[in-house]
Amino acid sequence: MKVLLLSIDSLRRDFLSAYQDTPTVLDYEVNTPNLDWFAEKATVFEQNYAGSLPCMPARREWHTGIQEFLWRPWGPIEPFDDTLPQLARKQGILTKLITDHYHYFQHGSHGYYEDYNGFEFIRGHETDAWKTTPQHPNGRLLDQTTNARTDPPDSVQFMNRVQYARNIANFDETDEEDFFAAKVFSRTADWIAENQEWDDWFCFVDSFDVHEPFHCPEPYASMYTDEDPRDASLPTWPYYGRVDEGQSELSDREIDFVKSQFAGKVTMVDHWLGTVFDTLTELSAWDDTMVIVTSDHGYMLGEHGWIAKNIMPIYDAIANTPLFVWHPESVRNDDRVSSLTSAVDIYATILSALGVSVPDQTHSQSFLPLLEGKATNHREWALYGMWGSSVNVADGQYTYMRPCNPDEPTYCYSTTMMDAWGYFTPTEPKQDVESGRFLPYTDTPVWRFEGPSFEQHDDIKLYDTDADPEQSTNLAGNHPAEQQMEDLLADALQVLKAPENQFERLGLTPPEAK
Structure with missing residues (x-):
């Protein structure tokens, strides 16, 4: 194949x-x-x-x-x-x-x-860190990719976007x-x-x-x-x-x-x-x-x-x-x-x-x-989100977005000590770390260190995507499906053996503790 x-x-x-x-x-x-x-x-x-x-x-x-x-x-x-x-x-x-x-x-x-x-x-x-010339690329392209109101020419934002203008300086905009x-x-x-x-x-x-x-x-x-x-x-x-x-x-x-x-x-x-x-x-x-x-x-x-x-x-x-x-x-x-x-x-x-x-x-x-026609169903839930923020679950009809407590830390588990928010640049090794077999899917010891939580929203969000595919009406607060979706999220986290800290920062009770 x-x-x-x-x-x-x-x-x-x-x-x-x-x-x-x-x-x-x-x-x-x-x-x-x-x-x-x-x-x-x-x-x-x-x-x-x-x-x-x-x-x-x-x-x-x-x-x-x-x-x-x-x-x-x-x-x-x-x-x-x-x-x-x-x-x-x-x-x-x-x-x-x-x-x-x-x-x-x-x-x-x-x-x-x-x-x-x-x-x-x-x-x-x-x-992409590729071209270093021309030093002063196409001004019109820079105007379309930067924000003159907020980007000083010596700012990281401005310099990042200059990189694209340099990279494509020789492109012909009439030749795809x-x-x-x-x-x-x-x-x-x-x-x-x-x-x-x-x-x-x-x-x-x-x-x-x-x-x-x-x-x-x-x-x-x-x-x-x-x-x-x-x-x-x-x-x-x-x-x-x-x-x-x-x-x-x-x-x-x-x-x-x-x-x-x-x-x-x-x-x-x-x-x-x-x-x-x-x-x-x-x-x-x-x-x-x-x-x-x-x-x-x-x-x-x-x-x-x-x-x-x-x-x-x-x-x-x-x-x-x-x-x-x-x-x-x-x-x-x-x-x-x-x-x-x-x-x-x-x-x-x-x-x-x-x-x-x-x-x-x-x-x-x-x-x-x-x-292959051997099954008609596949998943009961799909979990999605960004590290350090809310955790979301869908069941095929409802989507449920559970906010985190921004004052509660998130922990990073990795064999490296890179800064959890220093995606693209080298950072100092972490000092306040511990090692152990923390991951449920491997016996390999990893480093565990604290990182920040951040709010994508501060309220629970629940949408019936069958009736409301634009997700325009938040049903959280008085809808019978809210408890159902909260329980589904907690069950999904337990199935995945998520860290206990995830329950704490999301304000959830682990299913076995109920």
């Missing part, structure tokens, strides 16, 4: 025709003919939820089957992890990573690409082949063609698009707006936060423009993804290739007054992610699955498809039985 996993970073469901019942922030349709075609061919999963957020925590779930946000934030592969490419290689299966997702190559994110037989890194996206989606998916198509003699392979294609900055070449930049996309006053790289205040403040006109550039990127990604699908067709490779298309999370575009991700409540626009799966032997192709699935399940599903045993001590459950 050959398995192709395609991640499209930040892709929202409501921009895809396959999820046309999803409430949308748009008053126009986004052109995605290739994903539309694939959705008709494959199985569409309607209730797939993210897990550990954001970027690298999601990738540890995919690579190791560990739902890490209860124990650890952004960090490296651990020595005790059984990574998907490593397990596949031990069975003689060729493994490959193709990506422009530069976080794999930053401090604190090591261990992910090293287990592949080969990897290719397309340089230059976002703040200069841009990242074109490079990532063209290289993927070539690699598939070059490696067809292998009976078994696993290829992970991790496209950083449609992630910000939402800087598009033509024709995509003008496709969904009447504005001049090169108007220096219109932003292509919003700041995370409230749209009505502070650094992230945006007018209605600016929000509409951001939506149009996000949509343009979606269409660009779709176009170049089509080259991969075309290659599979030309090689008659669909008969022995499993293809999975998904995303790590979505991105808020003004809903509930928020832009971007991470710091706000984790609404379904972020958490309920697209998932399409083609399996040559599936009885559910050209069908839809309403069963609840979670991002962490991709690990066990791919290993099972490759004929590789799934390690016992993981949180991943293969949904291959759904595709």
